[in-house]
Amino acid sequence: MNLWNTALGFFWREESLPVLVMVLSIAAPLFHFHKEERKSTVNTLVFFFICMAGQFASGLLYALEFPRASNVLHEVFVIGSGVAVIRLWGELIFRIVLPLVRLSPPRITEDIIVIIAYVAWGMVRLRYAGLDLGSIVATSAMMTAVVAFAMQDTLGNILGGLALQMDNSIEIGDWVKVDDISGKVVDIRWRSTLVETRNWETVVIPNSQLMKNKFVVLGRRIDMPVQWRRMVWFSVGLDTPPTRVVTVVEEAILQTEINNVARDPQPSCVLMDMDIKGYARYALRYWLTDLTPDDSTDAAMRWHIMTALQRAGIKLAMEERSIHITKENEKYEEVVHHREIFQRMRTLRRVELFSQMTDDELKSLAEGLKYAPFARGNIIAKQGAIAHWLYIIINGEAEVYLETPESGRRTVSKLVKGSFFGEMGMMTGAPRVASVVARTDVECYRLDKEMFEGILRARPGIAEEMSHILAMRRAELDSALQDIDAESAKKGISQQRGEILSTIKRFFGLGG
Numbered sequence: 001m002n003l004w005n006t007a008l009g010f011f012w013r014e015e016s017l018p019v020l021v022m023v024l025s026i027a028a029p030l031f032h033f034h035k036e037e038r039k040s041t042v043n044t045l046v047f048f049f050i051c052m053a054g055q056f057a058s059g060l061l062y063a064l065e066f067p068r069a070s071n072v073l074h075e076v077f078v079i080g081s082g083v084a085v086i087r088l089w090g091e092l093i094f095r096i097v098l099p100l101v102r103l104s105p106p107r108i109t110e111d112i113i114v115i116i117a118y119v120a121w122g123m124v125r126l127r128y129a130g131l132d133l134g135s136i137v138a139t140s141a142m143m144t145a146v147v148a149f150a151m152q153d154t155l156g157n158i159l160g161g162l163a164l165q166m167d168n169s170i171e172i173g174d175w176v177k178v179d180d181i182s183g184k185v186v187d188i189r190w191r192s193t194l195v196e197t198r199n200w201e202t203v204v205i206p207n208s209q210l211m212k213n214k215f216v217v218l219g220r221r222i223d224m225p226v227q228w229r230r231m232v233w234f235s236v237g238l239d240t241p242p243t244r245v246v247t248v249v250e251e252a253i254l255q256t257e258i259n260n261v262a263r264d265p266q267p268s269c270v271l272m273d274m275d276i277k278g279y280a281r282y283a284l285r286y287w288l289t290d291l292t293p294d295d296s297t298d299a300a301m302r303w304h305i306m307t308a309l310q311r312a313g314i315k316l317a318m319e320e321r322s323i324h325i326t327k328e329n330e331k332y333e334e335v336v337h338h339r340e341i342f343q344r345m346r347t348l349r350r351v352e353l354f355s356q357m358t359d360d361e362l363k364s365l366a367e368g369l370k371y372a373p374f375a376r377g378n379i380i381a382k383q384g385a386i387a388h389w390l391y392i393i394i395n396g397e398a399e400v401y402l403e404t405p406e407s408g409r410r411t412v413s414k415l416v417k418g419s420f421f422g423e424m425g426m427m428t429g430a431p432r433v434a435s436v437v438a439r440t441d442v443e444c445y446r447l448d449k450e451m452f453e454g455i456l457r458a459r460p461g462i463a464e465e466m467s468h469i470l471a472m473r474r475a476e477l478d479s480a481l482q483d484i485d486a487e488s489a490k491k492g493i494s495q496q497r498g499e500i501l502s503t504i505k506r507f508f509g510l511g512g
Contacts, residue, residue: 010062029096033096044088228288232298235282248312347392364451368448374438374442380442386425398419423473
């Protein structure tokens with residue numbers, strides 16, 4: 001019993017309980033607020049309790065009458081437990097307290113201060129143990145000089161890492177380009193900076209290299225949001241005026257919400273060069289807000305450019321080659337053309353508006369249809385716009401929505417394959433009642449007023465047949481827009497039919 005009491009008396013001292021309470025009090029908020037680094041806190045606590053156990057072991061040696069060994073062992077484990085306490089205090093101050101007051105010093109600053117505290121604590125304990133600090137400092141100074149000479153590169157990396165963080169040259173989360181490597185900075189350590197590339201590679205760059213050579217911080221400007229200018233290149237023949245190309249592309253892009261593309265500054269299309277081969281080279285410049293999906297955003301922009309040019313009938317420039325066309329090729333193209341016209345006629349027959357037309361009339365319309373693709377997010381029709389054509393969806397889905405000052409944007413209906421819209425604009429010249437946006441990539445046929453006018457003049461009776469269909473469509477749309485009963489909306493169809501017929505005749509100059 002005397003052995004146990006003697007060992008416990010040597011181990012458990014006046015400061016033991018306050019230190020234990022302090023350690024547990026620091027660990028509690030670290031566990032609660034710093035969940036992502038609980039493992040580090042657990043490891044520090046384990047080390048602390050191992051040191052406490054070591055101090056108890058030194059008490060047993062003291063009880064067994066090994067005073068010198070017990071004192072040395074006790075001092076070693078006291079220093080160890082002090083190191084654990086300093087580590088916990090460092091985590092509490094730098095990772096919880098300072099961020100709460102909106103101070104976020106670099107991680108390397110925390111490491112330096114904690115290490116200085118370790119050294120100071122060790123020196124104080126050695127002084128208490130009776131060692132001469134003067135001789136220790138002199139010896140350590142000589143050793144430091146030798147080590148510094150032997151570890152010039154390592155010290156250069158350490159000082160480089162400290163300088164990089166102190167002057168905010170780069171920060172964790174920045175995108176940088178060093179030589180042919182570009183990626184996101186994920187950590188700045190004593191010796192190196194870690195950069196993760198888009199290819200799931202982690203590149204370790206010595207800090208001294210960053211200090212000696214230039215590097216580019218992508219998308220960062222003082223007091224501005226992170227965004228990086230990108231350029232998507234394309235070429236168009238010189239026979240198309242540049243102003244038309246620029247207008248077509250910019251209108252398509254500016255009307256579309258595209259993920260990770262900044263609205264300010266706005267995307268712009270610029271004529272960059274004219275080649276002797278007969279084409280003009282353009283660049284669509286835009287600002288990327290999330291630097292990770294660069295290639296996929298470039299691809300989306302290319303698709304929007306391509307569909308916009310196709311709708312406008314502008315062809316991308318291609319390398320010219322002389323090709324001898326044989327009769328077999330001509331026959332094949334003729335077969336393909338007939339097949340395409342047949343498919344278009346089938347599509348037109350499914351449209352209620354053209355259900356009363358003859359095969360010859362449908363074939364004439366089919367010849368005049370224009371292929372009009374839209375990328376996801378493109379505005380196909382804008383509320384209030386004047387457009388004298390209708391669209392028939394052959395693939396994809398679109399959404400009809402109405403914008404009002406009172407209720408904002410409200411979805412009215414969804415359009416799928418076989419749906420058509422814009423008939424009132426083509427037949428009467430009326431402005432678009434609602435907007436239509438592509439929910440997916442959408443392929444359409446576009447029928448212009450000019451193509452329909454010839455058929456209508458040859459057989460004016462078609463106008464009477466169509467006026468009834470248009471009146472029914474308007475009643476259904478009014479019912480959806482105004483939230484009224486469908487039957488109530490259809491009561492005035494006869495009157496609307498007469499008004500629509502008169503408008504059609506005026507619009508096409510049919511007279512009567």
